[in-house]
Amino acid sequence: MPATTDSSNCDREQIQFSGAIQPHGALLVLGETELRIQQASANSEAFLGLPPDALLGQGVARVLGKSASAELRERLAAHSLSAGLVHLMTVQPLAGTPACHLFGHRTADGHLLLEFDRLDEAARISAPDVYQSVHAALHRLQSAETLQAFFDHAVVEVRAITGFERVMAYRFAADGSGEVIAESLAAGLEPYLGLHYPAVDIPEPARRVCRLSWLRHLPDAGYHSVPLIPECHPETGAPVDLSRSFLRSVSRMYTGYLKNMGVKATLVTTLLKDGQLWGLISCMHHSAPRYLPFETRAAVECLAHMVSLLMGRKDAEDHYAYRLKLGEAREQLLDAMFQANAPHPALRAAEPNALSALDAEGVALLDKGELHRLGQTPAEADILALAEWLARRDGLWFASHELAEAYPPAASFQPLASGLLAVRWAPGSPDGLLWFRPEWRQVVHWAGDPNKPMEIDDSSGEARLMPRTSFELWKETVAGQSRPWLECEIEHAIELRHGIVDLILRHTEQLRRINR
Numbered sequence: 001m002p003a004t005t006d007s008s009n010c011d012r013e014q015i016q017f018s019g020a021i022q023p024h025g026a027l028l029v030l031g032e033t034e035l036r037i038q039q040a041s042a043n044s045e046a047f048l049g050l051p052p053d054a055l056l057g058q059g060v061a062r063v064l065g066k067s068a069s070a071e072l073r074e075r076l077a078a079h080s081l082s083a084g085l086v087h088l089m090t091v092q093p094l095a096g097t098p099a100c101h102l103f104g105h106r107t108a109d110g111h112l113l114l115e116f117d118r119l120d121e122a123a124r125i126s127a128p129d130v131y132q133s134v135h136a137a138l139h140r141l142q143s144a145e146t147l148q149a150f151f152d153h154a155v156v157e158v159r160a161i162t163g164f165e166r167v168m169a170y171r172f173a174a175d176g177s178g179e180v181i182a183e184s185l186a187a188g189l190e191p192y193l194g195l196h197y198p199a200v201d202i203p204e205p206a207r208r209v210c211r212l213s214w215l216r217h218l219p220d221a222g223y224h225s226v227p228l229i230p231e232c233h234p235e236t237g238a239p240v241d242l243s244r245s246f247l248r249s250v251s252r253m254y255t256g257y258l259k260n261m262g263v264k265a266t267l268v269t270t271l272l273k274d275g276q277l278w279g280l281i282s283c284m285h286h287s288a289p290r291y292l293p294f295e296t297r298a299a300v301e302c303l304a305h306m307v308s309l310l311m312g313r314k315d316a317e318d319h320y321a322y323r324l325k326l327g328e329a330r331e332q333l334l335d336a337m338f339q340a341n342a343p344h345p346a347l348r349a350a351e352p353n354a355l356s357a358l359d360a361e362g363v364a365l366l367d368k369g370e371l372h373r374l375g376q377t378p379a380e381a382d383i384l385a386l387a388e389w390l391a392r393r394d395g396l397w398f399a400s401h402e403l404a405e406a407y408p409p410a411a412s413f414q415p416l417a418s419g420l421l422a423v424r425w426a427p428g429s430p431d432g433l434l435w436f437r438p439e440w441r442q443v444v445h446w447a448g449d450p451n452k453p454m455e456i457d458d459s460s461g462e463a464r465l466m467p468r469t470s471f472e473l474w475k476e477t478v479a480g481q482s483r484p485w486l487e488c489e490i491e492h493a494i495e496l497r498h499g500i501v502d503l504i505l506r507h508t509e510q511l512r513r514i515n516r
């Protein structure tokens with residue numbers, strides 16, 4: 001019987017210090033001054049013609065020859081290698097082994113890493129072809145009218161460039177879980193579109209690596225890892241940080257997971273929005289291992305950058321019409337308030353009122369201690385208690401689609417008011433506007449029960465966490481939540497508050513003048 005344990009083990013695994021690489025390339029760790037080889041991957045002979053013991057302590061010229069190593073020095077000086085992997089040059093090792101692409105970067109702990117990736121002439125696409133495919137893909141992406149259409153195009157484009165059997169756009173939710181929001185797949189494969197995966201499937205160390213590099217490739221998930229020789233750096237006695245290495249040997253939790261999913265090769269690119277990890281484009285090959293040459297990887301990486309830049313704009317465009325309607329409704333309402341010299345028009349039955357254009361079912365106005373309500377709201381006493389709770393919080397606005405999580409008494413507001421958007425006029429005061437949204441029951445399709453505890457394999461005598469083995473569809477009905485508040489709705493509420501506060505200040509000023 002497998003025992004159960006806690007998933008935080010996955011969040012603690014130091015995946016960057018695996019001390020080993022995948023076998024489709026070779027790696028050297030060099031000393032800065034003489035470019036002397038301090039560590040070499042055990043497979044160096046296949047790529048560079050010499051085994052590690054013939055390389056350690058030698059200058060890199062032993063592998064590349066004098067003229068290529070002089071050129072390498074110039075390239076190293078010309079690039080900032082601390083920001084990530086740089087394609088330095090193509091090299092022909094002295095030993096007559098096949099030519100390689102040579103990548104370099106400096107690790108966070110200050111070591112210079114060179115990675116050799118064999119030039120595959122047969123699979124190579126030309127620079128004009130790379131340009132053409134990225135250019136055509138961008139053109140089609142730009143013409144997409146909604147964010148959904150944009151991702152539907154993006155996965156088709158990435159699949160056309162990579163030839164992977166399954167390409168998915170995966171979007172993270174605030175709790176770290178994620179959903180497959182678009183998918184392009186080969187005939188006969190079972191779709192994952194719409195499935196949700198728990199946060200633990202992509203633990204924090206993997207997310208950190210995703211933020212550090214745009215693209216990661218695992219050409220053969222069933223590979224045997226190749227250790228670095230010696231395993232630890234001779235000067236520091238510690239393994240070097242391989243976070244940005246493209247050959248890094250990955251965690252066995254991940255390869256085990258892929259095996260359970262029937263995946264033989266992967267390519268994963270990062271999607272960032274405003275510098276934050278927003279999602280991934282995840283490519284899987286099921287029938288056989290699949291290696292992508294540098295030129296194709298570069299095309300995909302370029303596309304991932306573009307998708308990251310464009311998706312923010314598409315997202316804003318998606319809500320453009322709604323944003324305009326909210327703006328117009330706000331202007332009319334503020335006009336009505338200025339004429340009345342009070343915020344009460346917000347609650348009148350006729351439009352414009354505080355519900356005009358906004359997707360909410362009820363609103364309450366608390367002004368100078370008096371409460372007014374419109375539409376579906378909780379009872380008066382409940383709203384007053386809620387407003388007192390808000391007044392004790394920092395910040396003049398509050399938005400939640402799951403109010404009872406933050407404010408447990410709201411459990412009794414279900415299903416009338418599961419979500420709240422609120423603004424207050426001033427710190428410490430409960431006066432302000434509160435909008436309510438009813439419960440929105442949805443069925444979430446999980447790929448495997450996210451609440452099922454993880455398994456540990458104690459067959460080896462030592463307890464080890466096992467990757468998830470069950471991907472059976474598990475349906476969860478999410479209750480007690482409303483539709484989430486959009487950024488443009490929160491902005492609308494904040495703008496309306498500004499207008500009302502202006503009005504109150506003007507009114508106070510008028511009273512002061514009259515009383516003088």
Ligand code: BLA
Binds near residue numbers: 205217249280283466
């Ligand atoms: C890594 N898991 C990952 C990565 C992805 C996923 C995308 C990053 C891979 C990369 O950057 O190359 C998971 N891929 C998915 C999911 C989808 C997908 C969910 O396409 C959905 C369609 N994995 C587990 C469990 C653990 C775990 C239970 O399922 C831990 C207990 C661990 N996943 C795990 C680890 C890594 C990982 C440790 C990092 C691997 C590495 O880079 O060393």
